[in-house]
């Protein structure tokens with residue numbers, strides 16, 4: 001049985017760092033193990049232009065613990081007012097790695113997102129020309145569509161037409177949660193990748209609802225049936241280069257989660273790599289972990305893998321804290337529901 005595994009340092013291709021006291025509290029959790037992360041722009045107000053990105057990036061760098069070797073890869077929040085020329089300039093300067101598309105109303109701080117996709121056509125065409133990736137929150141927001149169907153409906157009604165209308169546009173389907181998402185990526189070889197979160201590899205919808213409502217398992221897209229979780233594990237552990245890790249670690253203070261109307265988001269930065277090693281080990285695919293966590297995402301984004309490595313060592317269960325204390329309140333760490341044996345160094 002494998003006892004140690006050394007892999008290139010992983011990257012997180014979808015991360016929420018927030019701002020201010022919350023960021024100060026959660027950033028060290030990611031910087032401890034990860035080399036780079038795609039940082040989501042859904043602050044309040046959102047990160048919509050080069051000046052916002054520059055200032056946010058500076059705040060992240062200033063909040064890093066001393067000696068940390070971590071590079072934030074920045075994103076711009078796509079609105080119906082986004083100017084294609086600004087996007088091209090931000091890409092050209094290297095300031096921005098990707099653009100994020102939130103359908104308006106789909107999730108936390110998405111009110112400034114896109115309502116009419118025709119209004120962003122010009123931006124998408126420029127992005128296709130310059131090769132800038134679009135990260136997509138893939139859920140429709142129509143009230144009549146059941147929340148468990150919103151991803152599958154988005155693929156048919158929005159994503160596929162949008163990709164056909166914009167040939168060459170490089171798209172990352174963020175945090176896929178369904179067998180439909182896996183199948184769509186698997187069938188479309190060109191210009192398409194998908195991130196998968198740690199928690200969607202581990203929980204299904206029963207974890208949220210059986211035996212009481214568990215707010216710390218609530219996120220968007222919401223976890224689906226077990227058959228979908230199994231499809232995600234197969235995709236993540238397959239080694240297929242189009243699937244890569246995006247934790248979607250999304251901290252909310254406990255008071256905001258444990259509420260009559262709790263926020264969506266699961267905070268997994270602290271123990272993600274130990275969780276993933278358990279998932280890959282259970283699937284007898286530990287040798288694919290490096291591709292999922294460290295190689296495939298970098299290749300999609302046209303970047304070299306990190307030069308240094310981390311080592312995972314199997315031993316007695318690792319004890320991660322149950323909560324992280326931040327200046328914005330305690331944040332509960334994702335509980336996978338099983339012991340974690342893989343230590344990260």
Ligand code: DOR
Nearest residue numbers: 107108219220250264265
């Ligand atoms: O669960 C989620 N939380 N899903 C998202 O898409 C956004 C995120 C957040 O920002 O809290």
Ligand code: ZN
Nearest residue numbers: 016040248250
């Ligand atoms: Zn997210």
